[in-house]
Amino acid sequence: MSQQLAVGIDIGGTNTKFGIVDRRGNILCQDRMSTKAHEEVTMFLAELHQRLSKLIEQVGGIENIKGIGVGAPNGNYYTGNIEYAPNLRWKGIVPLANMLQDLFNLPTVLTNDANAAAIGEMTYGSARGMKDFITITLGTGVGSGIVANGQLIYGHDGFAGELGHVIVIPGGRLHPGTGAHGSLESYASATGVASTALELLEARPNEESMLRNHTREEIDSKMIYEAAIKGDKLALEIYEYTGKVLGEALANFVMFSSPEAIVLFGGLTQAGDLIMRPVRHHMEKNLLPIFQNKVKLVFSELKESDAAILGASALAWEMKD
Amino acid sequence: MSQQLAVGIDIGGTNTKFGIVDRRGNILCQDRMSTKAHEEVTMFLAELHQRLSKLIEQVGGIENIKGIGVGAPNGNYYTGNIEYAPNLRWKGIVPLANMLQDLFNLPTVLTNDANAAAIGEMTYGSARGMKDFITITLGTGVGSGIVANGQLIYGHDGFAGELGHVIVIPGGRLHPGTGAHGSLESYASATGVASTALELLEARPNEESMLRNHTREEIDSKMIYEAAIKGDKLALEIYEYTGKVLGEALANFVMFSSPEAIVLFGGLTQAGDLIMRPVRHHMEKNLLPIFQNKVKLVFSELKESDAAILGASALAWEMKD
Numbered sequence A, B: 001m002s003q004q005l006a007v008g009i010d011i012g013g014t015n016t017k018f019g020i021v022d023r024r025g026n027i028l029c030q031d032r033m034s035t036k037a038h039e040e041v042t043m044f045l046a047e048l049h050q051r052l053s054k055l056i057e058q059v060g061g062i063e064n065i066k067g068i069g070v071g072a073p074n075g076n077y078y079t080g081n082i083e084y085a086p087n088l089r090w091k092g093i094v095p096l097a098n099m100l101q102d103l104f105n106l107p108t109v110l111t112n113d114a115n116a117a118a119i120g121e122m123t124y125g126s127a128r129g130m131k132d133f134i135t136i137t138l139g140t141g142v143g144s145g146i147v148a149n150g151q152l153i154y155g156h157d158g159f160a161g162e163l164g165h166v167i168v169i170p171g172g173r174l175h176p177g178t179g180a181h182g183s184l185e186s187y188a189s190a191t192g193v194a195s196t197a198l199e200l201l202e203a204r205p206n207e208e209s210m211l212r213n214h215t216r217e218e219i220d221s222k223m224i225y226e227a228a229i230k231g232d233k234l235a236l237e238i239y240e241y242t243g244k245v246l247g248e249a250l251a252n253f254v255m256f257s258s259p260e261a262i263v264l265f266g267g268l269t270q271a272g273d274l275i276m277r278p279v280r281h282h283m284e285k286n287l288l289p290i291f292q293n294k295v296k297l298v299f300s301e302l303k304e305s306d307a308a309i310l311g312a313s314a315l316a317w318e319m320k321d
Helices: A040-060 A096-104 A114-124 A191-205 A221-229 A233-257 A265-272 A273-285 A304-318 B041-058 B096-104 B113-124 B188-204 B221-229 B233-257 B267-271 B273-285 B304-318
Strands: A003-011 A015-022 A025-036 A067-070 A108-110 A133-137 A141-148 A261-265 A297-298 B005-011 B016-020 B027-033 B065-070 B108-113 B134-137 B141-146 B261-264 B296-299
Touching: A003 A096, A003 A141, A003 A304, A015 A040, A015 A304, A025 A040, A025 A221, A025 A304, A040 A096, A040 A273, A040 B134, A067 A096, A067 A114, A067 A141, A067 A304, A096 A108, A096 B233, A108 A114, A108 A261, A108 A304, A114 A141, A114 A261, A114 A304, A133 A233, A133 A265, A191 A221, A191 A233, A191 A265, A191 B065, A221 A233, A221 A265, A221 A273, A221 B065, A233 A261, A233 B233, A261 A265, A265 A273, A273 A297, B005 B041, B005 B096, B005 B113, B016 B041, B016 B304, B027 B041, B027 B141, B027 B273, B027 B304, B041 B096, B065 B096, B065 B113, B065 B304, B108 B113, B113 B261, B113 B304, B134 B267, B141 B221, B188 B221, B188 B267, B221 B233, B221 B273, B233 B261, B233 B273, B261 B267, B267 B273, B273 B296
Parallel strands: A003 A067, A067 A108, A133 A261, A261 A297, B005 B065, B065 B108, B134 B261, B261 B296
Antiparallel strands: A003 A015, A015 A025, A133 A141, B005 B016, B016 B027, B134 B141
């Protein structure tokens, strides 16, 4: 009966969420704290140690815990390090898995947040029982986790699955963070959707749209969604275009690893059918016949607020004893 | 000492090659026959049975053979069937692995020719000892095999790794076989290179080139190669362009599975540095910094004429006893 619980820690650029999870995916207790407030990782760990220790006490102590799973930006599964994460204040290489292991005396596994989400979907979510699937996060950025033969694809260096940075439109939109032109993230993220809005508003000066009631700086993905559900034509076209670019990208991913399903999650999926319909249409249209009408395209079933903790905790079940 | 040999059969649209291979990759004996001459698969198998039985006798009989590996167009690893292969006269679904197993009373594994080549590279070639790599055939078409975590990626249905059909230039050149616009195969195959030549010759009516001494119908990849090594500017530009398109595609593949190496083989690789230099340049240019200067880009070390048999035979070593 012992060791039937796992700790999941999701480190984001702004906040860190953590909780204790049982094998069925119930979060028994959870807490959160600021990531950003801590310039030094040691201070971050001091607060985390204090808070997480309380949770561990609540569930009866360390002997009930199998291990700790961590999802973190630029987390490397092989080394357990966070490596040069642009969204964190801790620079260079941070050996976070080792530091946590020393602090809690529990085996600790770390990977990037998108990979953690994929393991979460496989363990508790829409991809339960699947051996071949891809998860795509459509949030501030575009992340991905790829599972084939029942295993996460880490690549030779731990960095596989950067599908947000695949070039989908050669010579296309500039990505200010990477300098690349035409990467998926420049189109299918919250920022990408806002860029599409600005481009369309400029290209069609005579077309009416509710979005014209706002300044360029104000326009964001939430506002576009609200205009679209009210039937604003230009807002609807933004989803149509975003769905086309994403659908074409998904077709390419299918021809790579032929997944049983693609699981979408993150902010953009809140648009529901507005985004799903064009994505599905353009994905199918670009697939070779042998791949058509086979791939399940689904939204994550995990509650957004829980998914990160669940995903991270699920890493602990994957650990060898 | 028994069962230290394997049979490799490579079924091509025109010819079928087969041989008996030891664990070190020596082909002890081999033979070939026409595929095309046989309208019925049963007649094909009758001839293969007769010829291959002689080879098996030569190496001391069936008790020395572990099994048969087959590479075939549209071969499905999971089912052992050839499924709707456009380049073969046998239509629909052909349960070839089962038929061979019954005929020879030897365990038989089948996969598509590109996957067989990847297994061959891992067992005997440039990818020996690697757990993460991609092989790309640049021949009449563009094929691929993807290995991650030391395993071939077959996908949920056995059809993974169709990288020749990935769209690299949305709305680009029409692929007459698939109807797709802008797929890699339309640019990086022998046919693709010839198409690029025709497009350039037409776009630059005033630029001199040795290729103008031939009719449009005559121009093929061999002729372009010969012009290029003589310093023909237009021919050199054809390789530059082909290398750009291929290099950009490879960058996307790297961001998918982060391979240790990409192994190129097939007719186009005979152009050596003419193609490799632009491929490498444009691949690196399109990679995120974390992937740059890490991926080995190499040509296959296997002798072209042996590679197909070796690749197919290597499947037999992968079989569970």
